[in-house]
Amino acid sequence: MDFKFTEEQEAIREMVRDFVDQEMRPRAQAIDEEEKTDFNIINKAAELGLMGVSLPEEYGGIGQGKVGFCIFVEEMSKGCAGTATAIGCHQSIGAMTIVVDGTPEQKQKYLPDMAAGKKIGAFALTEPNAGSDAAAIQTTATKDGDYWILNGRKQWVTNGPFANVVTVFAVTDKGLGAHGGVTAFIVENTFPGYVVGTKDHKMGIRGSESCELIFDNCKVPKENILGQFGAGFLTAMRTLDMGRMTLAAGCLGGAKEALKLSVKHCSERFQFGKPLAEQPVVQQYLAQMAADIYSMESMIYRTAAMADNGQKYSRESAICKLFCSETSGRVIDTAVQLHGGLGYMREHPIERIYRDCRINRIFEGTSEIQKLVIARDVLKKGGY
């Protein structure tokens, strides 16, 4: 067993780190206040090829595979979790549906522009009455000659306000239920009947925008059916396998940033005549944070390597999502504690990081849903 990043992966990490240091971290606090995705950063990322890190080389991407993409998301999430969500969503659940299940024509049509950041991707599954119970979606698609007509509402669609290419899941046969009755469609924001609804106001990751999308007799050409007709749920689940693992990598980045800030603060803050870092209790906290980080890092890259080797990793990515969102939440909470009152002040980045990380236990499947998925697997196999 050889657990070493390749030179290419190290080089990407270093490059993204430079990008984050120069372009992302210095803007993170302001972006949080503005509550808007910073297109200046997105455009710079696009110029540097960073809008297509996960996409295949033949379609203009960097072809970095899952390990490389996790490195990318981890590093970005250290600097600004909101911007990282916008860029990460575009490439993971946004474009990945097409990579996973697109026809060669669909790939050729959409992926090069997405890899170049000219078109932004999004993923629209959740509806007002279908969150954890995604199978309960009510958006419908009915056939009309060479078109499918979509009607319904999707909510909390990350990148929704400006996305150009959205994978939309709709019921094509109510009688067949989730498996057989739901189809994925590639929907462009220019299609007639595509309406961008109100933008959400969020607790954290405010550099990422989400909104409602309304399909009002939205006309989608039949060649935009993604994957097999009726097998939309499979597309969603396969895409979420990757989404959950990369989300875990984002958690890792947030936790590493929190530890770094904590070490700095505890070394510089004097109470009782010495730095906080000299207090045994504080050291215990720091040690636990480091141990947590090491376990997250280990599982994420092991899982990503499995995925790159073509192994199945649904259970593992659910474990990564559950463990890393919960663990990084704890690490970041400890970091706030170590900063004392300062950690509660808007002026300090750890306050934002704390708000930013809370979403990780909710989107792309809540912790409870991950537990459900993992438990089902364990029960089926009679153990791990």
Next chain:
Amino acid sequence: MRVIVLLKQVPDPGQIGVSRTKGTLFEKGKRILNPADEHVLELAAELKSKEQADFVALASGPEPVVEVLRRAYAFGADQCYHLVEELDEGDHFAKARALAGAIRLIAKERGEVDLVLAGKGSPAWGAGQTGARIAAELELPQALWVAKLRVHGRELEATQLAGGEEQVRRVPMPALVTVDPSANKPRIPNALLLMKAFKREVKKLGLEELGLTPDAFAAGSTQVRIVRTYAPD
């Protein structure tokens, strides 16, 4: 226009220890591209886009030196050369002689070289000697610590910083220029170029190809002798 960029791999200043007993430095981590050379790469990349310059990079030293040449490819270099040698790093005379020989060889292979670019200096020995010595070996006019460089036909307009003042001088090409870090802000290389750099071929050169007699590099033939190294108090 053809530009040759000279790159040096140096110990990472954050990863150096000093042995108190031996008075020598030891390296704890991987070597890096001399930080000053990032500015040289940036200038070469700019000349490539503005003047359509052929952008060639050269580095010398043992095998790991190839890594800094990848950085050159990531900045858009057209061809990289690695002069494989294990000369004493403190011997600027021998290094300069070898690099000058390699530049001559590259000129023969690729066509005449108009501009040799080097960094202001490196944190390794901090002597800042190599650029000037190569210019002397090749009998090229030189402009050192250049903060601004313009090309006017076959002539360079080089702005140098000297004692807080700017000196502008015109230098006919071919010439050698060392680049002051104030000249530019190095770009973050494009991720695609960065990845492709790993697949690009680096041409290897050996000392024996340079047409120099072996004793050009033999111990004692150059003018540097290290008497003693010691740790600062």
